[in-house]
Amino acid sequence: MxxxxxxxxxxxxxxxxRxxxxxxLIHNKIYEHVGNALKPFEVSLQQFNVLRILRGQKGKPANLSTLNERxxxxxxxxxxxxxxxxxKGYVDRCVCPSNRRKVEILITESGSQALTQMDKVVAETENEIVQHFSKQELEQLNLLLDKF
Amino acid sequence: MxxxxxxxxxxxxxxxxRxxxxxxLIHNKIYEHVGNALKPFEVSLQQFNVLRILRGQKGKPANLSTLNERxxxxxxxxxxxxxxxxxKGYVDRCVCPSNRRKVEILITESGSQALTQMDKVVAETENEIVQHFSKQELEQLNLLLDKF
DNA sequence: CCTTCATTTCTGTTTTAACAAAAATTTATC
DNA sequence: GATAAATTTTTGTTAAAACAGAAATGAAGG
Structure with a gap:
């Protein structure tokens, strides 16, 4: 580039x-490519991100502030x-019984299955984007990016 | 980070x-910091960008497709x-006399002056963002980013 | 308890971006 | 020169993000 x-x-x-x-420019590229990969699933990058966070909860419900934080x-x-x-039926939501200000959000089975499919195409896209990097170069890049 | x-x-x-x-994440940081720096001028990052392009034209008018391209x-x-x-009075616009589909856009004196002010705060912000990098590290980073 | 304050989510409004199609003009072709 | 095609900008519509404030609930102090 x-x-x-x-x-x-x-x-x-x-x-x-510079x-x-x-x-x-790289962010734009990532956003465009990953966004396109997700288009068939009709979810935005942000929605995909939320689904991943929910899966990471391993059955434990997340509330809105937790999502936002992550x-x-x-x-x-x-x-x-x-x-x-x-x-889309990808998540369930209900008020938290112990604190009715909060809300509990869980990924559904349908959401999990869709997410598995999304993961595949997103991983492929990510690999394409970094295809010109060796593993070592990627590590070096991450070290430099840590300085921001 | x-x-x-x-x-x-x-x-x-x-x-x-990762x-x-x-x-x-770094893009978000840039966007937020530079956006805040521009807030007093009531222009968005995109608008700032267009003003810079127009100044780069050195009096030569730009049309919309040129702007978009750059x-x-x-x-x-x-x-x-x-x-x-x-x-905001920062640019002038008129139809291009030689090709009336096109439009000619020029930065005004007022736009130039405002841009000079913006440049100052944006440059400061940019320096803050990369403050933990040495010149050599920045060069190394740019070389790696070229691989995208 | 009642009042005040803090937390969490929701809602309303305004801006900004994305997408598609229309309008205006020029260029090319017959 | 008339018609079709291409280029450039504008407009309309829908979707997403930003911002601020309202609503609901809970916690604390008198």
Whole structure:
């Protein structure tokens, strides 16, 4: 990925700026590719993310604040995101009996099965995106990214 | 930035997945910080980006397709983005006399002045974001990012 | 208990983005 | 030159995100 070529500029920009633009371009690429891979399932990246968190709960229900805390991209209205998963039958939701302010969200069997399918295509897409990296380079990259 | 800590997971994930989540988290950070820096000017990151492109034209007008081509994040409706810059008096727009399908967009004096101010705070923010990197590390990072 | 405050979720509103199709103009072809 | 095709921008509609405030419940202190 050549930054200058993509944004069609010949001007030399500060290394700091170039780095941040670079990250944004890569993010756009990830978002687009993974989003497309999920399109057949009619779920957004965010919804996929929530399903993964719920599976990670291993049967233990999660409430909204837990979801929000663990989401890659925090958003203000997780309620409506869960509404959509509910409409697809991928999750169950009920008020928490011990604290009726809270809500308990669980992935359904149907949600789990769909998620297994999604995992496959997402993993393939992820591998495609990083296909030009060796394992060692990926490790080196992660070390550098930790510095942000 | 510790990925596992931020998304509150203890599970070991594939290096590929971790890398892409990492990129997304960093992108969120950039977006948030630079967005906040621009807030006093009441322009979005995208609008700031367009102003920079227009300045790069050095007086030569740009049309919508040129803008779209050079934007970091492509979007379908650049028309409405330019509408907003127009409302703020930061750009001028008129139909291209030689090809009346096209439109010519120019940054105004007021836009240039505002942009100079924005540049300052954005550059500061960018430096903050990469403050833990040495110049050499930034170069190394850019080389790795080129592999995407 | 009653009042106040804190927590958690939900709702309303406004912005922004995504997608598709329409309108205006130019270019090409017969 | 008329008609069809291509290009560029605009508009309409729907979906998603951001922001702020309301509602419901629980906890604490008098």
């Amino acid at each position: 050549n930054v200058e070529e993509i944004i069609k500029t010949t001007k030399k920009m500060p290394l700091e700026t 780095t941040l633009i670079h990250i944004t 989401m890659v991209t925090k958003m203000s209205n997780t309620t409506r995101l869960v509404d959509k998963l509910l409409a | 510790n990925v596992e800590e931020i998304i509150k997971t203890t599970k070991k994930m594939p290096l590929e997945t 890398t892409l989540i990492h990129i997304t 934007m970091v994040t492509k979007m379908s409706n650049t028309t409405r983005l330019v509408d907003k810059l127009l409302a």
